[in-house]
Amino acid sequence: xxxxxxxxxxxxxxxxxxxxxxxxxxxxxxxxxxxxxxxxxxxxxxxxxxxxxxxxxxxxxxxxxxxxxxxxxxxxxxxxxxxxxxxxxxxxxxxxxxxxxxxxxxxxxxxxxxxxxxxxxxxxxxxxxxxxxxxxxxxxxxxxxxxxxxxxxxxxxxxxxxxxxxxxxxxxxxxxxxxxxxxxxxxxxxxx
Amino acid sequence: xxxxxxxxxxxxxxxxxxxxxxxxxxxxxxxxxxxxxxxxxxxxxxxxxxxxxxxxxxxxxxxxxxxxxxxxxxxxxxxxxxxxxxxxxxxxxxxxxxxxxxxxxxxxxxxxxxxxxxxxxxxxxxxxxxxxxxxxxxxxxxxxxxxxxxxxxxxxxxxxxxxxxxxxxxxxxxxxxxxxxxxxxxxxxxxxxxxxxxxxxxxxxxxxxxxxxxxxxxxxxxxxxxxxxxxxxxxxxxxxxxxxxxxxxxxxxxxxxxxxxxxxxx
Numbered sequence: 001x002x003x004x005x006x007x008x009x010x011x012x013x014x015x016x017x018x019x020x021x022x023x024x025x026x027x028x029x030x031x032x033x034x035x036x037x038x039x040x041x042x043x044x045x046x047x048x049x050x051x052x053x054x055x056x057x058x059x060x061x062x063x064x065x066x067x068x069x070x071x072x073x074x075x076x077x078x079x080x081x082x083x084x085x086x087x088x089x090x091x092x093x094x095x096x097x098x099x100x101x102x103x104x105x106x107x108x109x110x111x112x113x114x115x116x117x118x119x120x121x122x123x124x125x126x127x128x129x130x131x132x133x134x135x136x137x138x139x140x141x142x143x144x145x146x147x148x149x150x151x152x153x154x155x156x157x158x159x160x161x162x163x164x165x166x167x168x169x170x171x172x173x174x175x176x177x178x179x180x181x182x183x184x185x186x187x188x189x190x191x192x
Numbered sequence: 193x194x195x196x197x198x199x200x201x202x203x204x205x206x207x208x209x210x211x212x213x214x215x216x217x218x219x220x221x222x223x224x225x226x227x228x229x230x231x232x233x234x235x236x237x238x239x240x241x242x243x244x245x246x247x248x249x250x251x252x253x254x255x256x257x258x259x260x261x262x263x264x265x266x267x268x269x270x271x272x273x274x275x276x277x278x279x280x281x282x283x284x285x286x287x288x289x290x291x292x293x294x295x296x297x298x299x300x301x302x303x304x305x306x307x308x309x310x311x312x313x314x315x316x317x318x319x320x321x322x323x324x325x326x327x328x329x330x331x332x333x334x335x336x337x338x339x340x341x342x343x344x345x346x347x348x349x350x351x352x353x354x355x356x357x358x359x360x361x362x363x364x365x366x367x368x369x370x371x372x373x374x375x376x377x378x379x380x381x382x383x384x385x386x387x388x389x390x391x392x393x394x395x396x397x398x399x400x401x402x403x404x405x406x407x408x409x410x411x412x413x414x415x416x417x418x419x420x421x422x423x424x425x426x427x428x429x430x431x432x433x434x435x436x437x438x439x440x441x442x443x444x445x446x447x448x449x450x451x452x453x454x455x456x457x458x
Contacts, residue, residue, distance in 0.1 A: 034203050037319040043230045044314070044323040051237040052294045059244035060290035062252040063269065069254030 162186065201398045202316055202391060204229040210310035229314035236301035236314075240294075272296055272444065280448035281455065288451060291331055296444040299324065299386065303436030306394055307429060315439070316390040318383060325383035328447040329375070336454030348457040349375070382446055389439050393432045400425040 165186055169179070201209075204227045208216040218226040247265055250257045257266060277292050278285045299315060306313030314320045336345035349371040350364050403421040407414045 034317075036322070037204065037227075037317065039224060040204060040227060040229055040314075040317060040319040041323045044233055044320045045327075047233045047237050048294070048298055048323065048327065051240055051298065052290065054241060055244055055294055056290045059241075059248040060293055062248040063244070064286060064289060066248070066251035066254050067270070067273075070251075070256070073254055 161189070199395075202312065202394045204312070204314075204317055204319075208310055214310075228312055229317055229320065232305045232311055232314050233302065233320070236298060236305065239301060240297050244297075268296075269293060276441075276445050277448050280445065281452040284455075285448075285452075288331070288335070288448070292444050292448055295324065295327070295447060296440050299443055300436060300440035303390060303440055304433070306390065307433060307436070313390045313394055313436075315386055316394050318387040321383045321387040324386070324443065325379045328382060328443075328450065329379040331447070332375075332379075332450045332454040335451045339455035340457060344457070345454065346372075352457075378446075378450060382443060386439050386443055389435055393428065393435055397425055397428050397432065400428060 206218045206227050302314040305311045350367045400421045404418045407417045
């Protein structure tokens with residue numbers, strides 16, 4: 001390998017030193033283009049090959065590797081993102097279904113609650129009505145009892161008054177007019 | 193106007209002529225005369241090493257790189273890979289990336305050096321573009337021989353066609369010669385296109401700027417000529433920057449296309 005490289009270098013050097021480039025100033029008067037410069041061409045070839053080899057080893061190789069790595073990373077990320085997106089969509093559908101079910105349940109519960117409330121209200125109303133009726137009945141009874149009691153007390157008081165009147169009469173001399181007057185007074189008093 | 197002097201600014205020389213009369217005579221090393229273009233090529237090679245080896249260290253990790261210039265270089269690399277090499281060569285194109293990347297940046301660097309005062313474009317010399325075209329041809333032959341076999345590559349230069357008995361023996365050798373000649377012509381054109389574009393562009397620039405030095409008879413005439421000359425020189429310089437990129441792109445695009453064609457039978 002070293003032998004070959006040495007031979008190649010020697011050949012390049014000999015060509016370059018044997019074929020110097022003819023510059024414009026040394027060329028024929030008025031010549032537009034210089035002739036083909038073998039030394040420049042060889043220099044170009046050697047420079048290009050050297051830069052190609054060095055860059056291939058130290059730049060292009062790692063760059064291609066890095067770009068491929070990044071491309072793979074981006075593809076993986078994209079694939080993960082697509083998977084996550086699909087999962088999220090499935091989850092969203094699931095949540096939507098759950099939400100729809102929950103809405104139906106809520107409607108049903110609301111209807112049941114309303115029916116129960118109406119039922120309870122009716123029950124409470126009937127109980128209240130019954131209670132009020134009972135209270136009214138008790139109050140009426142109490143009033144009746146109080147009236148009877150009052151009448152009884154009035155009768156007793158009338159009797160006592162009559163007795164008292166009678167005593168007074170007995171103590172006085174009674175004639176038919178005064179007797180009648182007393183009776184009228186007593187009746188009038190009683191009527192009040 | 194001395195045309196020989198004009199061409200001196202475009203052609204290769206053993207002297208670097210910088211503005212304000214500064215000249216650097218290049219030495220003869222071991223019997224080899226160093227020239228301006230040789231030095232520029234070496235500088236381009238060194239710049240490429242200085243740019244791409246550190247960039248490779250950054251990209252190797254696989255993480256997105258930081259820095260505007262690094263990203264700019266990566267844009268070039270990815271553009272060449274995704275829009276030039278892969279579509280042109282097809283399956284297994286990535287194997288040719290190092291060759292195409294090196295060719296592109298080597299040519300681009302040589303083209304752009306012509307925009308610096310005192311330097312020049314080595315690609316304005318057909319001695320340089322010829323070498324690049326030969327590399328393109330050799331790459332095509334090697335790639336084709338690897339893909340189709342050393343004999344298959346040459347046999348497949350002739351398009352497959354159904355010919356009446358006997359006619360094939362006459363036509364196919366003729367077609368082979370024409371196709372091989374076509375192959376050479378394609379690469380010759382590749383050489384001439386790059387050389388002619390760069391040479392002509394720099395020659396036009398040299399002509400416009402030489403007007404300034406030619407007119408010496410009258411101060412007023414000098415101003416009247418210099419101002420449009422400078423304006424045109426600036427415009428052509430801007431165009432030349434574009435042409436520098438365009439020609440480098442065209443060279444590697446056609447090179448990739450030829451390699452792609454060489455790897456697949458007609």
